Amino acid sequence: MSKKGTKYIFVVGGVMSGVGKGVASASIGKILQSRGVEVTALKIDPYVNVDAGTMNPTEHGEVFVLDDGMECDQDMGNYERFLDRDLTRTNYMTTGSVYLSVIQKERNLEFGGKQVEVVPRIPLEIIERINKAVEKANAKVAITEIGGTVGEYENILFLEAVRMLKIKNPHDVVLVLVSYVPALGAGGNELKTKPTQHAVRSLNAVGLNPDIILARAHIPLDDKRKAKIEFMCSLEKGDVISAPNVGNIYEVPVNFENDGLGDRIFMKLDIVPPNKDMKEWREMVTEMNNATKSVRIGIVGKYFGTGEFVLEDSYISVIESVRHAGGALGCKPEIIWLNSEQFEKDPKSLKELDKFDGIIVPGGFGSRGIEGKIAVAEYCRKEKIPYFGLCYGMQIATIEFSRNVLGLKDAHTTEINPDTKNPVIDIMPEQKKNLKDKNFGATMRLGAYPALLKKGSIAAIAYGASEISERHRHRYEVNPEYIERLSKEGLVFSGTSPDGRLMEIAELPKSKHPFYLGAQFHPELKSRPLNPHPLFVAFIKACAAGKK
Ligand code: GLN
Numbered sequence: 408m409s410k411k412g413t414k415y416i417f418v419v420g421g422v423m424s425g426v427g428k429g430v431a432s433a434s435i436g437k438i439l440q441s442r443g444v445e446v447t448a449l450k451i452d453p454y455v456n457v458d459a460g461t462m463n464p465t466e467h468g469e470v471f472v473l474d475d476g477m478e479c480d481q482d483m484g485n486y487e488r489f490l491d492r493d494l495t496r497t498n499y500m501t502t503g504s505v506y507l508s509v510i511q512k513e514r515n516l517e518f519g520g521k522q523v524e525v526v527p528r529i530p531l532e533i534i535e536r537i538n539k540a541v542e543k544a545n546a547k548v549a550i551t552e553i554g555g556t557v558g559e560y561e562n563i564l565f566l567e568a569v570r571m572l573k574i575k576n577p578h579d580v581v582l583v584l585v586s587y588v589p590a591l592g593a594g595g596n597e598l599k600t601k602p603t604q605h606a607v608r609s610l611n612a613v614g615l616n617p618d619i620i621l622a623r624a625h626i627p628l629d630d631k632r633k634a635k636i637e638f639m640c641s642l643e644k645g646d647v648i649s650a651p652n653v654g655n656i657y658e659v660p661v662n663f664e665n666d667g668l669g670d671r672i673f674m675k676l677d678i679v680p681p682n683k684d685m686k687e688w689r690e691m692v693t694e695m696n697n698a699t700k701s702v703r704i705g706i707v708g709k710y711f712g713t714g715e716f717v718l719e720d721s722y723i724s725v726i727e728s729v730r731h732a733g734g735a736l737g738c739k740p741e742i743i744w745l746n747s748e749q750f751e752k753d754p755k756s757l758k759e760l761d762k763f764d765g766i767i768v769p770g771g772f773g774s775r776g777i778e779g780k781i782a783v784a785e786y787c788r789k790e791k792i793p794y795f796g797l798c799y800g801m802q803i804a805t806i807e808f809s810r811n812v813l814g815l816k817d818a819h820t821t822e823i824n825p826d827t828k829n830p831v832i833d834i835m836p837e838q839k840k841n842l843k844d845k846n847f848g849a850t851m852r853l854g855a856y857p858a859l860l861k862k863g864s865i866a867a868i869a870y871g872a873s874e875i876s877e878r879h880r881h882r883y884e885v886n887p888e889y890i891e892r893l894s895k896e897g898l899v900f901s902g903t904s905p906d907g908r909l910m911e912i913a914e915l916p917k918s919k920h921p922f923y924l925g926a927q928f929h930p931e932l933k934s935r936p937l938n939p940h941p942l943f944v945a946f947i948k949a950c951a952a953g954k955k
Pocket of ligand 1: 769770771772773797798799800822880881882883884
């Protein structure tokens with residue numbers, strides 16, 4: 408069942424959701440990796456959806472896309488950002504995907520005529536997938552985050568997989584509980600350990616006890632509280648690690664390491680790590696925290712929650728990419744959310760954009776707020792405010808340019824107006840059949856595609872390369888019939904697919920605008936703190952240069 412020589416770390420959450428399991432898992436990975444042990448990270452989502460592609464970002468946060476086109480949970484983005492590794496679809500599973508493959512195997516007669524029982528079959532499938540991911544990544548340790556909270560029904564079979572592995576290989580498996588430790592009282596400094604004790608009881612009920620508890624609280628835990636949790640939860644001294652709130656998530660591995668987490672894990676897993684440290688990571692965090700030059704970036708979104716509260720989770724990779732680029736340039740970006748619908752209701756409010764050093768129009772779907780975004784693109788183009796369009800943001804810039812420079816007043820995307828006479832953004836023929844069949848799951852251009860860059864363009868200079876690979880998630884493209892006219896009027900398609908059919912980057916030349924660029928792909932999916940994305944760097948640089 409276990410793979411010889413492989414070590415397994417499982418991360419589960421206690422007390423409530425949103426305690427930071429994703430960042431904790433990524434941080435554990437970073438610590439092990441920085442000390443010379445190769446890791447891979449997996450995410451388990453305990454819902455029936457086969458992947459995250461069919462979910463609205465307001466439901467579940469951003470849909471993260473991997474090189475191989477897998478549409479998955481935003482935590483996969485955290486893993487890639489912290490580990491600076493490209494992960495694959497094997498690293499992500501849901502209840503739906505696990506059942507689907509077991510059922511497919513049953514249909515293929517792969518169980519030799521036997522009755523197929525939920526236990527052990529489903530846990531075995533889960534373990535098999537973890538082993539596959541380890542093999543693919545050539546890793547020594549698999550860190551697997553189990554979504555949800557202990558004590559709920561949904562993740563029980565995943566916990567059973569942990570139990571099955573652990574009874575067979577007690578020295579190869581470490582179970583980490585990330586638990587919330589609330590504070591009572593006005594000052595809020597009296598930390599309460601009881602909810603964590605209850606979470607551990609829930610784990611006990613399924614035959615497990617944590618080996619390590621990461622105690623998430625608004626402040627670091629004092630020794631008394633640590634000792635209490637250790638005693639009540641049958642742990643040894645040193646097994647409770649503080650996970651205080653931080654201003655910058657990249658500090659988390661540093662805090663854990665300062666509290667002794669790496670040594671604890673290595674001891675429990677019987678690993679002697681090569682003697683490395685987190686020097687490069689620590690320096691990056693210090694650089695980010697010490698950056699002073701402020702730049703005001705407006706992000707025009709539409710995935711807002713109730714009221715004007717923005718669901719930052721819907722744009723998490725965009726936010727992180729801005730921060731990575733800022734850190735590398737000594738800038739502290741201030742992100743301000745702008746609701747695109749506001750510009751539709753009140754066009755005069757476009758004047759507000761003057762206060763910004765740069766504007767990002769991120770990806771999106773559907774008609775809500777689109778006219779507001781088109782108005783923003785026009786304003787930024789005319790007023791020479793740096794503009795960076797991500798996927799929909801590139802399509803919107805193309806629509807705006809067609810309407811206001813080419814004079815095609817009804818130019819639109821057929822996603823919104825299927826009957827427009829000027830479908831400057833349209834669906835490619837090969838995708839049309841799927842849509843007609845209402846087969847929406849995984850019907851987009853998904854994952855990594857190569858693109859060629861035009862010599863001397865802003866894009867080519869930013870990347871310092873002539874060929875790139877970037878990740879996509881969209882159905883529509885710039886309609887080839889309009890390319891000649893758009894180019895003639897000055898919109899430069901500086902990135903195209905190798906066959907020249909698909910427009911991947913559109914930009915205005917430096918002589919016309921300080922920075923006006925849209926990418927059909929999602930550069931935010933490939934930015935990492937130790938390796939910021941070149942287009943974000945170029946954008947923030949332009950914002951800082953024109954600072955008001
Ligand atoms: N809605 C657009 C399309 O499907 C853009 C998608 C996106 O921004 N991810 O082509």
